[in-house]
Amino acid sequence: MNMKQKGTNGSKKLRPWVFYPSFILLLLTIILSFVNYDAFIRITTAAKDFMVSDMGWVFSITGILCVIMVIAAYFSPLGKIRLGGPNAKPLLKKTSWFAITLCTTIAAGILFWGTAEPIWHLAYPPESLGIEPMSADAALYAMETMYLHWTFVPYAIYAVPVIVFAFAYYNMNRSFSVGSQIAPLVTQERQKKMNGIIDAVVLFTVAAGISASFGTAVLNMGGGINALFGIDNSKTLWVMITLVGTAAFIISSGTGLMKGIKVLSDVNVYIYYVIIALLLILGPAMYFFGLGTEAFGSFIDNIFTKSLFTGVAANDSWASGWTMFYWSNWMAWAPVSAVFLARIAYGYTIKEVVTMNFVIPSIFSVIWMTILSGTTINFQMTGRVDVLAIMNEQGSGAAAYAVLGELPLSGIIIALYLVAVLISFITATDSTTNAMASICTTGIKEGSQEAPLLIKIIWGAIIGAVSLVFITTLGIDGIKMMSYLGGFPALFLGLLSIVSLIVLMKNPRKYDRFSKNE
Secondary structure: OOHHHOOOOOOOEEOHHHHHHHHHHHHHHHHHHHHOHHHHHHHHHHHHHHHHHHOHHHHHHHHHHHHHHHHHHHHOHHHHOEOOOOOOOOOOOHHHHHHHHHHOOOHHHHHHHHHHHHHHHHHOOOHHHOOOOOOHHHHHHHHHHHHHHHOHHHHHHHHHHHHHHHHHHHHOOOOOOHHHHHHHHOOHHHHHHHHHHHHHHHHHHHHHHHHHHHHHHHHHHHHHHHHHHOOOOOHHHHHHHHHHHHHHHHHHHHOOHHHHHHHHHHHHHHHHHHHHHHHHHHOOHHHHHHHHHHHHHHHHHOHHHHHOOOOOOOOOOHHHHOHHHHHHHHHHHHHHHHHHHHHOOOOOEHHHHHHHHHHHHHHHHHHHHHHHHHHHHHHHHHOOOOHHHHHHHHOHHHHHHHHHOOOOOHHHHHHHHHHHHHHHHHHHHHHHHHHHHHHOEEOOOOOOOOOOHHHHHHHHHHHHHHHHHHHHHOOHHHHHHHHHHHHHHHHHHHHHHHHHHHHHHHOHHHHOHHHHOO
16 A cells, blocks of 8 residues: 555654653753763763773774675665565655755765865874875875765665664564664564663664754854854854754744655755855866875775774774764764654665665765865865864864855855755754654654654754753863764664664565565
């Protein structure tokens, strides 16, 4: 039966044992940061040190395993299975599907870090590798690292739970719970008993992760407003941006999944295309294509070496501060993001899900980083813009505007960029809180159904408040410390999702209720 033909009048109620534990834990975290700052720093630092120093190697192995498993799923018999059964019709056309997938995952990150991060790697490469800072080798390393952190590995970390949850929800008739990401490993009754605990823990992990992203976006928009209008990028401006962004998110949520996010994502992708086109014409194209080609070849050739670099043997902390932080952050986001991304995949085959959630977004990110990061590296290396000095003085959020401000038509490009940041900010918050609210709600029986608007608003307000508290008190580093708290429990769920995917690939027809009815 076509999912859109089913009734949508099911009663929806709050799941208190899922909502309140995560909500209270977030509240206690905020209170602790005010009441006993030293204790907060001590706890979060200990958590970070444990994860990246003692468990960092597990994050690295999990990330590369996700890449292998996603590719294997594409070519396995599972790849031919259609979500919702052979007669299921997609909810979205592929262009909108791609736009939503891109804009609700790492799009906000590539906007912020596409200019700032390569300069940090250019100036401070891992000491243990013996790369001279600000050299041609450092430029190549910085570009390779952008591909590592922002293309295939992060999208694979997202794609694995998307595949498992989508299959479990639509084809195994399992519940709308993050616990369904381990459905092939447990019986339906046992999963129901575990769902509440898993959902509550995951809600805290993703709330911590999205708070970091939310805060980063606020700082990024503050830098853009400063560049365009000269308004001081201060705490007052951050409060105003948060309030406006939250209001925009509420409006988007109120229009429903197939209107607000869909329209905004479609618009945002076209803005990305315009920015790319302008940089191709106005930027140092010969340089960034040459650097990108060489760096991408080296990245592919050494993807295992780079993904699994921990720096432990040489007592080098670079990997723990960058690569392992990213892997833990992606894993904190992945379980809840997967719930949303799986919902919109209805009607497509698993092979198409891999293409749209792993292949195409990764290729887009490669192109984006080649052009934007390559331009930034060129400007720094040639002395056209001292991006490093600007970041040291004004923060990482100023990097993009310093680079774009050097180009012809800079006012137009910066305005477009700022709009893209704003829309990514809204869509990422909307989609994630949509999934969080749905997990907190009973009665979500179909992918097109929505959680009550009030619950989405509550989660959006909570995340905005957490982000605002930390960027105005501890800064972005405080938010990053919080995100570490989210990555560790999500790591184990990620490993179980990999095992679940392996089980499904071995015999998908055994678990597919539509195959059994044939």
